[in-house]
Amino acid sequence: MSALSVSGLSVRFGTHEVLRDVALDVAPSERVVLFGPSGVGKTVMLRAIAGLEPNARGRVLLQGRDVSDAAPEARHIGVAFQNFALYPHMSARENIASPLRAQKRDAAEIARRVDAVAELLRIGHVLDHAPRALSNGQKQRTALARALVGEPRLILFDDPLRNVDAKLRYEMRIELPRLLAARETASVYVTQDFREAMAMGERVAVLLDGTIVQCAPAAEVYDNPATIAVARLFGDPPMNLIPARGVAAGGGCRVNVAGLAFGFAAASPAEPVFGVRPEAVTLHDVGSPGRVPARVLAVTPMNERQIVLLRLADGTELVASEAAAPAATELHVGIAPGAGTLFDAASGLAVATSPVAEEVSA
Numbered sequence: 001m002s003a004l005s006v007s008g009l010s011v012r013f014g015t016h017e018v019l020r021d022v023a024l025d026v027a028p029s030e031r032v033v034l035f036g037p038s039g040v041g042k043t044v045m046l047r048a049i050a051g052l053e054p055n056a057r058g059r060v061l062l063q064g065r066d067v068s069d070a071a072p073e074a075r076h077i078g079v080a081f082q083n084f085a086l087y088p089h090m091s092a093r094e095n096i097a098s099p100l101r102a103q104k105r106d107a108a109e110i111a112r113r114v115d116a117v118a119e120l121l122r123i124g125h126v127l128d129h130a131p132r133a134l135s136n137g138q139k140q141r142t143a144l145a146r147a148l149v150g151e152p153r154l155i156l157f158d159d160p161l162r163n164v165d166a167k168l169r170y171e172m173r174i175e176l177p178r179l180l181a182a183r184e185t186a187s188v189y190v191t192q193d194f195r196e197a198m199a200m201g202e203r204v205a206v207l208l209d210g211t212i213v214q215c216a217p218a219a220e221v222y223d224n225p226a227t228i229a230v231a232r233l234f235g236d237p238p239m240n241l242i243p244a245r246g247v248a249a250g251g252g253c254r255v256n257v258a259g260l261a262f263g264f265a266a267a268s269p270a271e272p273v274f275g276v277r278p279e280a281v282t283l284h285d286v287g288s289p290g291r292v293p294a295r296v297l298a299v300t301p302m303n304e305r306q307i308v309l310l311r312l313a314d315g316t317e318l319v320a321s322e323a324a325a326p327a328a329t330e331l332h333v334g335i336a337p338g339a340g341t342l343f344d345a346a347s348g349l350a351v352a353t354s355p356v357a358e359e360v361s362a
């Protein structure tokens with residue numbers, strides 16, 4: 001039975017429809033990332049699941065139990081927000097204990113569980129501090145401890161690492177999935193950072209224009225984005241999107257992309273666009289069939305990689321991601337075998353993946 005099952009979720013503020021008939025299922029212990037650009041409705045969706053959004057319509061089931069009309073405290077969901085949301089007048093210990101007090105647990109049990117979760121998150125030594133006397137990292141850990149302490153079956157994370165430094169973010173990307181797995185806790189984790197989505201989510205749900213346009217394992221969203229909009233958002237540098245020409249061939253189509261040709265097992269859309277990740281663009285010193293001449297326009301270092309901007313003979317610009325900067329400025333470009341997605345510019349949808357490279361006929 002799903003840890004969380006959302007269906008028909010709609011939220012409207014006046015004439016602004018933020019969410020439209022959204023559905024999402026989260027399996028027990030599963031980590032799902034809710035990914036999307038700023039203002040798309042990620043926080044609104046979490047608030048609706050938690051019972052904090054009065055404008056929400058639709059059904060929310062937790063372990064099969066319909067909580068659509070239940071008050072937030074009756075849902076037993078852990079929540080961690082990006083701004084920590086600690087009570088300023090309470091110590092870290094009292095903050096962490098607050099969900100247990102709301103559940104009317106006895107004092108001995110509260111003390112035991114707070115100590116255990118504080119030890120897990122390495123904040124045992126600051127439990128008596130007020131939030132203003134905690135570092136940002138300690139505040140974040142206190143907020144996480146509060147979300148975990150009631151041992152909820154589901155935790156909602158609203159971009160919890162947005163306001164913390166790079167070191168803590170890195171630590172938490174490793175620690176948090178371990179912690180959630182050890183406690184068999186399902187989670188919905190909001191972020192607009194695709195790297196965080198890749199690190200935190202077993203599946204990524206991409207929210208755009210009021211609906212979830214793709215919900216799939218993180219690597220699949222990266223390799224095979226369902227729409228051009230997802231391809232533009234998910235990845236940095238983003239996928240190359242190159243207008244192409246397509247003709248029917250065999251049972252599928254043959255697509256010409258800046259002097260290269262690929263066969264896809266689908267009919268050609270009227271306005272084909274060939275998408276390819278920068279990592280799948282290969283650079284070579286010598287030409288051969290399946291390669292086209294290119295000139296290096298710029299090389300920019302990015303996270304240990306070199307981002308190479310290229311111009312092909314027909315004027316197409318393409319980005320490659322390389323381990324080292326190319327030595328020459330005139331070189332030859334190919335596409336890794338099987339890489340590439342065919343999109344339809346008219347609908348914005350992906351229509352085929354896994355192309356077969358073909359010889360270019362004159």
Ligand SMILES: Nc1ncnc2c1ncn2[C@@H]1O[C@H](COP(=O)(O)OP(=O)(O)OP(=O)(O)O)[C@@H](O)[C@H]1O
Nearest residue numbers: 013018036037038039040041042043044045191192
């Ligand atoms: N109470 C409200 N009344 C009116 N509009 C609201 C209300 N709450 C949210 N909105 C609007 O709903 C939209 C979605 O907001 P939301 O905070 O969910 O975005 P988000 O995807 O979480 O963005 P970010 O990543 O920047 O946090 C925004 O346009 C916001 O202005």
